[in-house]
Amino acid sequence: MEEDTDSFTNRPPWSSAAAAEGGSLPPTENISLSEFETFAVERLKLLKTVETLGVSYVKGSEDYIRKLNAEISNLSFPYRAEATGDKKQQVGATEQEKRRKDHISHFILRLAYCQTEDLRRWFIQQEMDLFRHRFGELASKHKTEFLHQNELRYDTITTDEKTSLMEKLVQSTYSISGASVLEQDIYKVPFQDALDLVRMRKVFLRAGYAYIAHQDIITIVLNDYRTRLSKALALTARSLPTVQSDERLQPLLGHLSHAYVGQDYSVQKNVGKISLEQIDSLAVKSFPLCMRELHRSLREQHHLRHGGRMQYGLFLKGIGLTLDQALQFWRAEFVKGKVDADKFDKAYAYSIRHMFGKEGKRTDYTPYSCLKVILSNPPSQGDHHGCPFRHSDPELLKQKLQSYKLSQAGINQIMELVKGMHYQLACQKYFELTHNIEDAGFSLNHPNQYFAESQKLLTGGREVKKEVDSPSTGQGAPARKTSDTSQGKSGTLTESKPGNPVPAEAEMAEDLDSLFQDD
Amino acid sequence: MPECNYDAASLPDLLPLYYRRLFPFAQYYRWLNYGGVTKNYFQNREFSFTLKDDIYVRYQSFSNQSELEKEMQKMNPYKIDIGAVYSHRPNQHNTVKSGTFQALEKELVFDIDMTDYDDVRSCCSSADICSKCWTLMTIAIRILDRALREDFGFRHCLWVYSGRRGVHCWVCDDSARKLSVAARSAICEYLSLVKGGEETLKKVQLSDPIHPFVKESLAVVEHYFSQYALVGQDILGSKESADKILALVPDDILFHITQVRKDLAAFFQTERSPTKRWDRLQSLVQKRSSKKAAHAEKEIMLQYCYPRLDVNVSKGVNHLLKSPFSVHPKTGRISVPIDLRDVDKFNPFDVPTISLISEELNQPRAGEEREEGKDGEKEVGEKRKIRDYKRTSLAKYIKVFDNFLDGMERSRKGELLRKSDLQKDL
Numbered sequence: 001m002e003e004d005t006d007s008f009t010n011r012p013p014w015s016s017a018a019a020a021e022g023g024s025l026p027p028t029e030n031i032s033l034s035e036f037e038t039f040a041v042e043r044l045k046l047l048k049t050v051e052t053l054g055v056s057y058v059k060g061s062e063d064y065i066r067k068l069n070a071e072i073s074n075l076s077f078p079y080r081a082e083a084t085g086d087k088k089q090q091v092g093a094t095e096q097e098k099r100r101k102d103h104i105s106h107f108i109l110r111l112a113y114c115q116t117e118d119l120r121r122w123f124i125q126q127e128m129d130l131f132r133h134r135f136g137e138l139a140s141k142h143k144t145e146f147l148h149q150n151e152l153r154y155d156t157i158t159t160d161e162k163t164s165l166m167e168k169l170v171q172s173t174y175s176i177s178g179a180s181v182l183e184q185d186i187y188k189v190p191f192q193d194a195l196d197l198v199r200m201r202k203v204f205l206r207a208g209y210a211y212i213a214h215q216d217i218i219t220i221v222l223n224d225y226r227t228r229l230s231k232a233l234a235l236t237a238r239s240l241p242t243v244q245s246d247e248r249l250q251p252l253l254g255h256l257s258h259a260y261v262g263q264d265y266s267v268q269k270n271v272g273k274i275s276l277e278q279i280d281s282l283a284v285k286s287f288p289l290c291m292r293e294l295h296r297s298l299r300e301q302h303h304l305r306h307g308g309r310m311q312y313g314l315f316l317k318g319i320g321l322t323l324d325q326a327l328q329f330w331r332a333e334f335v336k337g338k339v340d341a342d343k344f345d346k347a348y349a350y351s352i353r354h355m356f357g358k359e360g361k362r363t364d365y366t367p368y369s370c371l372k373v374i375l376s377n378p379p380s381q382g383d384h385h386g387c388p389f390r391h392s393d394p395e396l397l398k399q400k401l402q403s404y405k406l407s408q409a410g411i412n413q414i415m416e417l418v419k420g421m422h423y424q425l426a427c428q429k430y431f432e433l434t435h436n437i438e439d440a441g442f443s444l445n446h447p448n449q450y451f452a453e454s455q456k457l458l459t460g461g462r463e464v465k466k467e468v469d470s471p472s473t474g475q476g477a478p479a480r481k482t483s484d485t486s487q488g489k490s491g492t493l494t495e496s497k498p499g500n501p502v503p504a505e506a507e508m509a510e511d512l513d514s515l516f517q518d519d
Numbered sequence: 520m521p522e523c524n525y526d527a528a529s530l531p532d533l534l535p536l537y538y539r540r541l542f543p544f545a546q547y548y549r550w551l552n553y554g555g556v557t558k559n560y561f562q563n564r565e566f567s568f569t570l571k572d573d574i575y576v577r578y579q580s581f582s583n584q585s586e587l588e589k590e591m592q593k594m595n596p597y598k599i600d601i602g603a604v605y606s607h608r609p610n611q612h613n614t615v616k617s618g619t620f621q622a623l624e625k626e627l628v629f630d631i632d633m634t635d636y637d638d639v640r641s642c643c644s645s646a647d648i649c650s651k652c653w654t655l656m657t658i659a660i661r662i663l664d665r666a667l668r669e670d671f672g673f674r675h676c677l678w679v680y681s682g683r684r685g686v687h688c689w690v691c692d693d694s695a696r697k698l699s700v701a702a703r704s705a706i707c708e709y710l711s712l713v714k715g716g717e718e719t720l721k722k723v724q725l726s727d728p729i730h731p732f733v734k735e736s737l738a739v740v741e742h743y744f745s746q747y748a749l750v751g752q753d754i755l756g757s758k759e760s761a762d763k764i765l766a767l768v769p770d771d772i773l774f775h776i777t778q779v780r781k782d783l784a785a786f787f788q789t790e791r792s793p794t795k796r797w798d799r800l801q802s803l804v805q806k807r808s809s810k811k812a813a814h815a816e817k818e819i820m821l822q823y824c825y826p827r828l829d830v831n832v833s834k835g836v837n838h839l840l841k842s843p844f845s846v847h848p849k850t851g852r853i854s855v856p857i858d859l860r861d862v863d864k865f866n867p868f869d870v871p872t873i874s875l876i877s878e879e880l881n882q883p884r885a886g887e888e889r890e891e892g893k894d895g896e897k898e899v900g901e902k903r904k905i906r907d908y909k910r911t912s913l914a915k916y917i918k919v920f921d922n923f924l925d926g927m928e929r930s931r932k933g934e935l936l937r938k939s940d941l942q943k944d945l
């Protein structure tokens with residue numbers, strides 16, 4: 001890496017573990033195992049706070065900023081007010097120590113979170129939000145300095161250009177008003193460097209350039225950071241085998257990575273415990289709404305489009321259907337519709353075997369988490385997948401809940417949560433209402449988790465005990481007991497086993513499967 | 520044009536002739552070779568073939584035009600798909616270390632399929648199309664082509680009829696082929712206005728101020744709306760379809776939808792003209808307009824006419840898309856490039872079928888029978904092929920393709936000149 005150390009030390013106080021990161025410069029000093037663990041767990045806590053605050057408050061709002069700053073300082077990460085030299089405030093760690101911790105902890109988590117697509121996505125998202133927050137706290141002068149240090153030099157447009165584009169700039173950019181156009185700098189940036197603004201259509205585009213107000217320059221910086229960080233994670237993933245061979249580190253890293261994203265349900269535990277005849281009744285009793293809907297439309301229309309087959313198919317795998325059962329299940333339903341058995345075997349069976357890792361690249365697909373269902377691949381015309389709390393018209397959702405005989409008061413509570421964009425909480429409420437309990441007692445992040453929790457309630461927890469004891473199947477790695485120390489410190493970590501890293505071939509696998517989209 | 524009905528059963532007999540004498544291999548290679556600027560660009564390109572009985576073969580690749588030609592003539596694919604340019608030759612993907620075989624580049628592609636409009640067209644459904652609903656494709660092409668050029672600065676967008684019920688777009692600029700997955704998906708989202716699946720009624724939500732891109736797109740929709748939607752689809756013709764539209768008007772405190780319904784029902788009793796009905800609806804909506812309903816009529820127009828993109832196809836670098844000049848096995852129609860200067864006149868039912876062009880080839884021709892055999896063998900083959908397609912109705916579409924390729928070549932030369940000028944300056 002040709003990062004010169006000078007600009008490195010000149011960066012904003014916290015940047016040692018954020019801005020530069022994208023570029024790399026991993027720490028080279030020696031560190032004790034216990035420090036390693038403390039740092040990692042505390043950064044995880046910080047990132048988890050970032051995530052929770054992000055769903056509970058508007059990002060960048062006063063409350064959000066205040067609470068995040070409190071947590072940063074609480075966990076002894078570098079905090080702006082102190083960095084500007086107010087030394088008296090410092091009671092515990094020195095500024096130097098905080099920076100070191102900031103830097104090192106980021107790199108440890110990189111190791112833990114580079115292994116699968118889902119992990120990377122979660123990690124990048126939280127680090128980006130953290131970065132956004134910290135950048136926002138910088139004084140304007142420092143922001144400009146930052147741009148220069150990172151070689152993000154862009155042309156500003158002339159006054160003439162501003163005048164002629166005035167109307168369009170005002171219509172496309174929230175932070176530009178008629179009066180302010182002439183006063184502020186407007187940068188002309190290749191649209192590839194401003195993807196977030198392009199995506200949300202919050203910028204004026206012409207001939208491949210995005211016209212960006214000074215205020216919005218943060219998105220450019222973030223974009224750059226994202227690119228660097230994801231490249232760095234990819235690199236880290238490649239060097240991972242070396243780390244994995246380290247017996248002290250591997251269990252810890254595995255544990256760290258599972259701690260906050262939750263279990264990935266790719267390892268089947270109840271294989272063969274469910275019969276096909278049970279599915280209809282399970283769908284009513286124990287499926288989350290998204291899966292209940294998919295099941296219903298499959299039964300009604302004898303068909304599901306690609307997105308639905310993936311979401312539902314992997315869920316079914318996760319609750320324990322065997323490959324044979326899955327084939328039988330889908331075939332039986334599809335042949336009732338427009339697809340005959342022959343066509344099914346040719347066009348669809350492959351993709352189902354593929355889901356079970358029996359075809360193609362043998363990638364073992366992981367059932368989708370709520371986050372994935374809610375955020376990626378929204379349903380379009382003809383689709384039934386997605387999360388009903390997120391992707392249904394509120395009116396239709398309400399009707400649906402009424403038809404499922406939920407109480408009016410309950411429905412109102414759910415709709416309130418939906419309005420506040422707390423989809424998973426809405427789903428949890430739905431769980432409580434349909435299971436007649438006060439408090440679900442878990443925090444929902446996976447449809448398969450919903451199912452497991454429901455079954456635990458309905459069958460009195462027997463199934464679940466079994467799960468904990470069963471060894472994880474996989475490339476010979478026996479299930480490891482997670483260390484008690486880390487459990488104690490973090491408090492909220494969930495019991496989990498280090499799973500097998502899923503090869504990062506998501507894209508290729510996705511593509512293979514998409515061959516069998518409806519034509 | 521001579522009428523010539525296509526019968527799917529004849530496809531196995533027609534394909535060999537098509538690949539031997541009609542398929543424009545020279546142009547096809549010229550396209551995908553992109554001037555030979557990047558090493559192995561053609562050689563590392565994935566093709567995939569669908570053969571008889573739906574047998575699907577992926578990861579085909581060819582070292583040059585003649586190998587491509589030979590293989591296609593041998594395999595006679597029912598359908599040809601084009602994939603990405605990979606790091607290695609796709610046909611050797613099994614021999615390289617896993618993880619190193621990667622999709623590097625591909626055209627930015629769009630797939631617009633009429634089945635995605637089923638909730639807003641009354642003339643046909645699913646795979647069926649007619650000249651009425653084809654207007655939707657015309658609108659899609661106009662809106663997207665403008666945005667790709669003017670907003671994103673792309674210059675080489677090839678629009679192709681899919682052969683059945685939709686259109687594809689291949690954006691071939693250097694910069695487009697190099698786009699990351701993230702950039703592709705950002706472009707798609709920028710271009711997507713209609714959102715939501717079966718569980719969403721209102722699929723278009725505009726916010727203030729209206730972005731210039733939306734304004735430009737609305738202008739296109741407005742141009743067609745009255746003729747296409749009001750008259751052609753008669754979207755206010757029945758109570759049922761009118762109710763569907765009223766359901767899209769936001770219902771809030773200031774706005775009493777039931778009153779509007781009553782007013783309209785009364786008005787519709789006496790007024791049959793679709794445009795007058797729409798005017799009335801518009802004025803009622805505007806009169807009672809609250810902030811939430813401010814763009815109601817624009818949103819309705821967009822929901823009924825705005826292009827619906829299959830985002831998944833566009834996002835992935837390694838997603839496959841049906842190749843131009845592939846034959847659609849169901850309709851027999853050739854997947855032909857669309858002339859943008861005449862996009863309003865493009866009629867999918869005029870697109871030749873494989874039966875038609877084979878027939879045309881067999882028509883007796885004037886004055887050129889005995890020429891063969893004079894020249895050397897090789898040359899004859901090439902020349903004959905050119906003459907062959909020129910005698911069929913495929914010719915004018917190949918001409919469109921030629922023009923497109925010329926345009927790309929000019930850009931390439933311009934770019935080279937610019938670079939060498941730059942060097943001189945230094």
Ligand code: SF4
Pocket residue numbers: 288289290291369370373374386387388389423424427445446447450
């Ligand atoms: S919150 Fe999760 S489990 Fe519940 S419906 Fe949405 S995606 Fe499904």
Ligand SMILES: [Zn+2]
Pocket residue numbers: 640642643647648649650651652653
């Ligand atoms: Zn039609």
